Amino acid sequence: MKTITGTMDASGLKVALVVSRFNDLFTRNLVEGAKDCLVQTGASEDAIDVVWVPGSFELPNAAKELAESGRYQALIGLGVVIEGATDHASIITHTVAQKLMDLSLQYRMPIIDGVVGAKTMEQAMERCGAKQGNRGWSCALVAIEMASLTRRLQDRS
Template sequence: MAQQGPNNLEGDLLAIDARVAIVTARFNEFITDRLTEAAINTWERLGGKAENLASVHVPGAIELAVTAKKLAETGKYQAVICLGCVIRGETDHYDHVVEQTAIGVREVATQTGIPCIFGVLTCDTLEQAIDRAGTKMGNAGRNAMMTAVEMANLMEKIR
């Protein structure tokens, strides 16, 4: 008797029926605008419908999680993307913001069961942030959208 392989589940990279929200921090807007633009462009290229995508802006990275939680709790979205940019400064403020933002985004996903994608750049320099917003290392907003669409589709398959 032939042995069967595992039942593999994977999310598709088609946004046709997906419903996604993007929450973007305005702090370091020069960078975060590029992340959001790339995420929206990727959504369109993956076949996403304009009416199934929401874009919300908040003051800074710390506000991402609470906003993502409210969006996830509406039941309207299958994934929420959190975009931001935190650049290290002269004090340890950076460490606190980065840690609390990461914890908050993770908690939204585990508490709501809605994938919450961490698309927050955590950089030592402005040059690193610029590179990750599309100059040398791709664009973290594009990557976040691809992850969100794949996870939204995977969650549907699991249901």
């Protein structure tokens, strides 16, 4: 039996962060968390691009353009959607997650969903760098491991 795993080494990895400008009080923290993780695991700051879009709903559109460019080994979509009085937040988070996964499968590369769904501003802050860690950091770890694993699996084909 052979076991195949990814690594946590971001050396040589080219990554784009696609980030929602809406709720940028929070998304800027997500960007910093992701960049810190990538650099601490070996990525060059020059190998990290940050693309800002108006809101989380626009993340898949920009991710598609970036995936088609062939310049990246991983993409990370970052946004914060805070629940209101309607189902709008739930619809946005579910739709974006599905579209990012569809793109990931279509382009055979990791496209990580880093959209934080929160019930309150306090909960959003906790998930963007306070009590419960930083979702940007954890998404960067997933991107690094999946980029490595994807490369290994494709090399076996």
